[in-house]
Amino acid sequence: MRQIHIAISDESLVIREGLQSVFSRYQFIHRISHAPTLDALEKLLQRTTVQIVIINPYVIQSNQSQFLQLKNKNECIKWIGMLYSHFTSGMLAKLDGTIDIFDTGEAIAAKLLKWIESGSTENSLQSKEILTERETDVLKHLADGKSNKEIADKLNISINTVITHRKNISQKTGIKSVSGLTIYAVVQNLISLDNF
Amino acid sequence: MKKTNKILPDIKIAEAIIDNPFLVLLLERFNISLPVQDLNISDLCKSYGINETLFEAFVSMYNGNTSIPELKLNEHDALTIVHFLRVSHIYYSEQIYPEITELINRMNQLNDHKEMKLVSVFFKDYFREVTDHLDYENEVFHPYVIQLASQINNNEPSNIRDEYSVKQYKARHDDIEEKLNDLRNLLIKYLPVNQDQTVRRKLLFLLSELEFDLKIHSDIEELILIPFTLRMEKKVKQTEQ
Numbered sequence: 001m002r003q004i005h006i007a008i009s010d011e012s013l014v015i016r017e018g019l020q021s022v023f024s025r026y027q028f029i030h031r032i033s034h035a036p037t038l039d040a041l042e043k044l045l046q047r048t049t050v051q052i053v054i055i056n057p058y059v060i061q062s063n064q065s066q067f068l069q070l071k072n073k074n075e076c077i078k079w080i081g082m083l084y085s086h087f088t089s090g091m092l093a094k095l096d097g098t099i100d101i102f103d104t105g106e107a108i109a110a111k112l113l114k115w116i117e118s119g120s121t122e123n124s125l126q127s128k129e130i131l132t133e134r135e136t137d138v139l140k141h142l143a144d145g146k147s148n149k150e151i152a153d154k155l156n157i158s159i160n161t162v163i164t165h166r167k168n169i170s171q172k173t174g175i176k177s178v179s180g181l182t183i184y185a186v187v188q189n190l191i192s193l194d195n196f
Numbered sequence: 197m198k199k200t201n202k203i204l205p206d207i208k209i210a211e212a213i214i215d216n217p218f219l220v221l222l223l224e225r226f227n228i229s230l231p232v233q234d235l236n237i238s239d240l241c242k243s244y245g246i247n248e249t250l251f252e253a254f255v256s257m258y259n260g261n262t263s264i265p266e267l268k269l270n271e272h273d274a275l276t277i278v279h280f281l282r283v284s285h286i287y288y289s290e291q292i293y294p295e296i297t298e299l300i301n302r303m304n305q306l307n308d309h310k311e312m313k314l315v316s317v318f319f320k321d322y323f324r325e326v327t328d329h330l331d332y333e334n335e336v337f338h339p340y341v342i343q344l345a346s347q348i349n350n351n352e353p354s355n356i357r358d359e360y361s362v363k364q365y366k367a368r369h370d371d372i373e374e375k376l377n378d379l380r381n382l383l384i385k386y387l388p389v390n391q392d393q394t395v396r397r398k399l400l401f402l403l404s405e406l407e408f409d410l411k412i413h414s415d416i417e418e419l420i421l422i423p424f425t426l427r428m429e430k431k432v433k434q435t436e437q
Contacts, residue, residue: 069391072389072390072391072393073390075389173381173385173386174377174378174381174385175378175381175382176374176377176378177374177375177378179318179321179322179375179378180318180375180378180379180381180382182314183311183314183315183318183382183386183387184382184386186311186314187311187382187386187387187388188386193310193311193314
């Protein structure tokens with residue numbers, strides 16, 4: 001099973017220590033960080049990878065725009081509310097799930113596992129390798145402004161093979177124009193922006 | 197969106213618009229403004245002097261139909277079609293393209309990922325290509341169609357440029373909507389998001405709208421105007437002989 005890193009964002013030391021004590025019983029949680037405020041959380045997320053943030057909705061309520069910015073920037077993280085007072089459903093809808101102060105350790109662990117297994121953690125939103133190695137080579141040369149003939153010569157393949165690779169690249173990415181494919185190549189870090 | 201597939205003369209135009217709001221764009225290009233009261237298609241065409249068959253064919257295309265039978269058209273219809281396309285050109289260059297450019301600029305302000313700058317360049321280059329395409333039609337092809345129609349109508353001797361033919365236009369007529377689809381793919385699948393979710397959504401709506409409209413625009417040219425102009429060309433050449 002994958003090990004995970006959880007950040008706890010709550011101003012209360014009692015809550016943070018309490019959660020840490022509950023979490024320490026479970027082997028799949030291999031690291032726990034404390035971030036009492038959104039600012040502290042922001043700094044933490046800048047320097048390390050976290051899969052789950054347990055956050056007191058009160059922390060969000062005082063600065064919703066900062067929270068939404070942070071959440072948008074870190075789409076791969078599951079954002080879980082730690083509830084020990086009443087919050088509106090609108091506030092709770094901003095989160096991916098909640099833990100209640102009265103939940104047992106087992107119930108909390110089961111919820112954490114469910115959120116971890118429900119995808120979108122561990123950068124699953126990031127790009128998957130959809131192109132083959134050869135298609136990637138063709139794309140790099142294409143983005144570099146080379147013609148089919150030049151690419152064929154460079155890669156020691158026929159022009160027809162280059163055309164077939166180009167068709168496959170367009171089919172897989174949904175992008176047909178060379179200028180569109182160039183942006184794709186930059187986004188996927190296949191070529192550097194310094195080339196422009 | 198429910199769309200009326202079979203277009204009949206007694207269909208109320210208002211109902212057709214409620215089913216498919218894109219038809220408001222079509223009306224604008226026939227110089228028809230809202231409100232349209234309870235007029236059916238036949239009455240509407242009579243009061244605006246539009247060929248009913250042509251109007252129904254256009255409505256049907258906006259409702260997603262791409263199999264258009266050969267239409268019985270006269271020289272006056274050629275002018276109507278050219279007018280329709282020219283009003284569309286003004287809509288593209290003065291309304292929707294500037295709106296898209298504005299949204300891309302706003303997206304760039306909200307999203308500082310370096311790739312976003314490339315999107316601006318991509319769209320700028322694309323807009324330049326589109327402008328060239330529209331300019332060519334405005335300056336070369338449309339005047340040629342109007343000239344042919346007027347010669348046939350007035351039974352004038354041919355003074356069309358021998359070297360020019362609709363075949364040349366057909367050969368260079370390319371899909372200007374292809375790059376819009378590329379941009380939509382990039383925005384939906386690949387370009388990293390920052391604070392630009394809302395602007396990106398608005399941009400995607402506009403791009404889809406424009407792509408849909410451009411596809412019909414290009415179908416009108418390919419399926420109706422080009423074959424009709426070829427027939428007019430033939431007629432003029434026969435008169436010469």
